[in-house]
Amino acid sequence: MKTPGRLRALLLALVVVSLLWGVIATWTAVQRLSAANQVVAGSGQLSGYAQQLYYSLADADATQANAYLSGIEPASDVERIRGDINQAAIDVQAIGAADSDPVIQADLTTLTTGISAYTGTIGEADAFNRDGLPVGASYLREASGLMRGTLLPAASRVYKSENARLKAGYAQATGFPFLAVAAAVLAGLCAIAVQYRLARRTNRVLNPGLVAATLIGLLSLAWLLGSLASEGSGLLAGQDRGSAPAQALTQADVTALQMRSDESLTLINQDGADDSTEKDFQELWPRLQGQLASAESAGAHSPGHAQARAAVTDANEWYHQHQQVYSANSDGDYTTAVRRATGSSTTSFQSLEAALTNGIKADQATAADSAASGDDALNGLVAGMLVAALLMAATGTWGVYNRLAEYR
Numbered sequence: 001m002k003t004p005g006r007l008r009a010l011l012l013a014l015v016v017v018s019l020l021w022g023v024i025a026t027w028t029a030v031q032r033l034s035a036a037n038q039v040v041a042g043s044g045q046l047s048g049y050a051q052q053l054y055y056s057l058a059d060a061d062a063t064q065a066n067a068y069l070s071g072i073e074p075a076s077d078v079e080r081i082r083g084d085i086n087q088a089a090i091d092v093q094a095i096g097a098a099d100s101d102p103v104i105q106a107d108l109t110t111l112t113t114g115i116s117a118y119t120g121t122i123g124e125a126d127a128f129n130r131d132g133l134p135v136g137a138s139y140l141r142e143a144s145g146l147m148r149g150t151l152l153p154a155a156s157r158v159y160k161s162e163n164a165r166l167k168a169g170y171a172q173a174t175g176f177p178f179l180a181v182a183a184a185v186l187a188g189l190c191a192i193a194v195q196y197r198l199a200r201r202t203n204r205v206l207n208p209g210l211v212a213a214t215l216i217g218l219l220s221l222a223w224l225l226g227s228l229a230s231e232g233s234g235l236l237a238g239q240d241r242g243s244a245p246a247q248a249l250t251q252a253d254v255t256a257l258q259m260r261s262d263e264s265l266t267l268i269n270q271d272g273a274d275d276s277t278e279k280d281f282q283e284l285w286p287r288l289q290g291q292l293a294s295a296e297s298a299g300a301h302s303p304g305h306a307q308a309r310a311a312v313t314d315a316n317e318w319y320h321q322h323q324q325v326y327s328a329n330s331d332g333d334y335t336t337a338v339r340r341a342t343g344s345s346t347t348s349f350q351s352l353e354a355a356l357t358n359g360i361k362a363d364q365a366t367a368a369d370s371a372a373s374g375d376d377a378l379n380g381l382v383a384g385m386l387v388a389a390l391l392m393a394a395t396g397t398w399g400v401y402n403r404l405a406e407y408r
Helices: 003-069 075-098 102-130 136-174 178-202 208-269 276-298 305-330 334-342 344-376 381-405
Strands: none
Touching: 003 075, 003 102, 003 136, 003 178, 003 208, 003 334, 003 344, 003 381, 075 102, 075 136, 102 136, 136 208, 178 208, 178 381, 208 276, 208 305, 208 334, 208 344, 208 381, 276 305, 305 334, 305 344, 334 344
16 A cells, blocks of 8 residues: 555544544443433432431331320420321332332332321321220320331332442442543554554654644543543542431431331330330340441431530430330339330430431431532533544644655
C-alpha cells in the first residue's frame, strides 16, 4: 500500500478508535449517573420508606401497650399511635407504587390487610379498657400477637429487601470503570502508533493534530476518572457514615420497642413475673446489647455516633429500671410495679428512644447529603465525553489530513 493509502487507513483507525472511546466513556457516564440517581431517588427512598414502616409499626405496638397500662389512654399516646398507623399505611402505598417485585407485593398485601385488622382489634381493646372491663386485655394481646407474629415480620422482610437493593445500588454506582480505562488505553496506543508512523514517513517528530487529539483524550479520561472518583467517594461516605449506621440503629430501636411492649404486656396480663412476655423481654435484652454495640461500631465516624454511645448507657439504665418493675411484680406488689413501669421505667426508655431516634435522623441526613453530592459530581459528564470524542476525531483527522494534502 502506498503512503497516501496507509495514511487514509491510519486516519480511519484513529477516527474509529476516538469515537469508540467516546461511546464507551459516554456509556460509562450514563450508567454511573443512572446508578447514582437510583441510589438518591430510587432504592435510597424505598429503603427510607421501609425503615420508617418498620419503625412505625413497632412504635405503635409499644405505645399502645403502655397507654393501655395507664388506664385511660393519654391523648398524646392516642395521637402518636394514630400517626404511626397512618404513616405505616402511607409507606406501604409508596413502596407498592415504586417496587413491583412480587415477593415485596405479597408482603405489602399482608401489611395492608393486617394493619386494618390490628386497628380494629385495638379499637375493641380500648373500648373495653375505658369501660373498666378486663376482657380488653385479651383483645390487646390478640392485637400485639398479630403485630409481632405477622406485621413486623412482613415489614422486616420488606426492610431487608429494600436495604439489599440499596446496597447493590451503591456497588453499581461506585465500581471501577474497567471498560472505559481499557478504551482509553486503546485510543492512546492508537494515537501513539499513528504519530510514530507519521514521524517515520515525514521526519516530523510531532504532529499538532495528533498531539491535540492525545491531550484531549488524556484530559477527558482525567475528567471521567476524577468525576467517578468524586461521585464514588460521596456515595461511599453516605453509605459508611449514613445509611449503614442508620440501619444498625433502626434494628436496635425496633428491638427496644418490642421489649417495651413486653414490659407493659407482662403487667397487663397480670400473670406474675413468669409471664411469657417477660421471658421474651429477657431473651431480647442480649440482642439489643449486641445491636447497640454494632450500631456504635458501624457509626464510629458518623454524626449519630454520640447518640449511639448514649443509647448504650440509656439502655443499661432502662434495664435497671425494668428490673425494679420485675422485682415489684414478683413480690406481688402490682400497684408499685405499674407505677414504676409508667414512671421511672418510662422516663429511662424515653431517653433511650430519643438517643436512637436522633442518631437515626442525623445519619439519614448525612446519607442523603452525601449521595446528592456524589450525584452532583457527574453533572455535565455525559455531554463532555461526547464533545471530547468528537474533538479527538476532528483534531486527529486534521493532523493526518494535512499530511495527506502533501501528496496532492
